[in-house]
Amino acid sequence: xxxxxxxxxxxxxxxxxxxxxxxxxxxxxxxxxxxxxxxxxxxxxxxxxxxxxxxxxxxxxxxxxxxxxxxxxxxxxxxxxxxxxxxxxxxxxxxxxxxxxxxxxxxxxxxxxxxxxxxxxxxxxxxxxxxxxxxxxxxxxxxxxxxxxxxxxxxxxxxxxxxxxxxxxxxxxxxxxxxxxxxxxxxxxxxxxxxxxxxxxxxxxxxxxxxxxxxxxxxxxxxxxxxxxxxxxxxxxxxxxxxxxxxxxxxxxxxxxxxxxxxxxxxxxxxxxxxxxxxxxxxxxxxxxxxxxxxxxxxxxxxxxxxxxxxxxxxx
Ligand code: MTE
Numbered sequence: 001x002x003x004x005x006x007x008x009x010x011x012x013x014x015x016x017x018x019x020x021x022x023x024x025x026x027x028x029x030x031x032x033x034x035x036x037x038x039x040x041x042x043x044x045x046x047x048x049x050x051x052x053x054x055x056x057x058x059x060x061x062x063x064x065x066x067x068x069x070x071x072x073x074x075x076x077x078x079x080x081x082x083x084x085x086x087x088x089x090x091x092x093x094x095x096x097x098x099x100x101x102x103x104x105x106x107x108x109x110x111x112x113x114x115x116x117x118x119x120x121x122x123x124x125x126x127x128x129x130x131x132x133x134x135x136x137x138x139x140x141x142x143x144x145x146x147x148x149x150x151x152x153x154x155x156x157x158x159x160x161x162x163x164x165x166x167x168x169x170x171x172x173x174x175x176x177x178x179x180x181x182x183x184x185x186x187x188x189x190x191x192x193x194x195x196x197x198x199x200x201x202x203x204x205x206x207x208x209x210x211x212x213x214x215x216x217x218x219x220x221x222x223x224x225x226x227x228x229x230x231x232x233x234x235x236x237x238x239x240x241x242x243x244x245x246x247x248x249x250x251x252x253x254x255x256x257x258x259x260x261x262x263x264x265x266x267x268x269x270x271x272x273x274x275x276x277x278x279x280x281x282x283x284x285x286x287x288x289x290x291x292x293x294x295x296x297x298x299x300x301x302x303x304x305x306x307x308x309x310x311x312x313x314x315x316x
Contacts, residue, residue: 051100052216055127055209057147063130063203065298067283070142072211074285079218080136081237082186083171083178090180091218097177098217098238105223109168109244112159119222123208125149130205135267135297137231139289140282146226147209152200154242160196164244167199168192169225172238185256192236193249193263194227197306203228203299207235229299231265262316266307267297271316 081091084098103119127147135141151167173189175181181188198204205226208215215221220237227234233253243249253261260274269279269292280289296303307315 051214051221053214055123055147055212055214057127057129057209057212059129059131059145063132065131065133065143067133067143069131070144070284075142075144075210076216076219078284080232081218081220082183083173083180083188083190083238084218085180086183092216094179095217095221097179098172098221099174099177100217100222100238103222103240105239106241107154107158107243108241110161110164110246111244112161113157115158117154117157119208122149122154122206122223123214125153127208129212132203132205132226132228133297134226134228134232134235135281135293137233137261137265137273137278139276139278139280139293140284141291141293141297142284145211146205146207147212148205148207148226150202151204151206151225152202154206155200155244158244160244163246165196166245166248167194167196168241168243168245168249169194169236169239170241170243171236172240186252187255188252189240190236190252191249192225192234193251194234195248195306196244198227198303201303201306203302229266229296229303231267233261234265264307264312264315266303266312266316267293268295268312268316269293270295271313 077092078088079091080088081095084091084094101119104116105119105122106114106116108114127149129145129147131143131145133141134144169192171190171192172178173181178188194204205228207220207224207226208222210216210219215224220235220239223239224237225235225239248263251261251263253265254263267278272278278293281291281293282289283291294300
């Protein structure tokens, strides 16, 4: 473990044990195969691809969190991005290779005006900074100044039709740069989904930066989603395709562990994960579950009405 890092959550805590054991055997085998084939990632190209630039965006004071910001160093080195490995430090170490230019998002499905939009055009949209609490299903949280724009602004460009009931987010699958794609228990590309009203909610942020700069690759460059009232895994990284659909999309984590990860995945201290409590959380860089988890991660006032009348124990 690196100096000053909180103890990592073992992958065995987030996946069924038999899958985890299988994966370990697989990783050992694939590491040996890669070594035998002499695979190496060109470090210079990797650095050049990072393209981190200052991204000035006025802070929107309506979105604040009482706790202090999580240090940038931790936000950018303690990550989940399975395409680059399952360890918390793997994405920062390996995602430099991700090719983030050229980059487009294809927007399709139940829309009147399907389109493909380039990252340069997304970066020209009016951006704002919002401080959100970000709560991982692994019972830790961070407080991060994200830079982005509301997803509904993007939706307005394509005019969703009345058949658009859900939104599917498909993320990049780069076979030549992503070192973790062959984890046996996960289907790539990584897919996430929201109900249309969740996607259109003003809190749902298409995110292109953090801490006043463009996103580092390990945090989902060049564009990702942030849905602050849901567990972090709903916030897909490095999005390449957005589809407006009639049925709930089959999401990566639901396919990997249907009894553990539901479609909604709203932060809810009253519904435990089958293998651990969600009542409290570690506020990183803290080491202890010192904070009581709030309903909808503290955003109940804004989003509880989306779920009026629903049983959130069955719709977890
Ligand atoms: N997106 C992709 N494409 N691949 C992933 O493995 N992990 C998710 C989410 N988005 C993931 C992803 C999970 S489990 C979490 S907690 C957050 O990204 C972590 O975001 P962060 O590393 O910026 O904190």
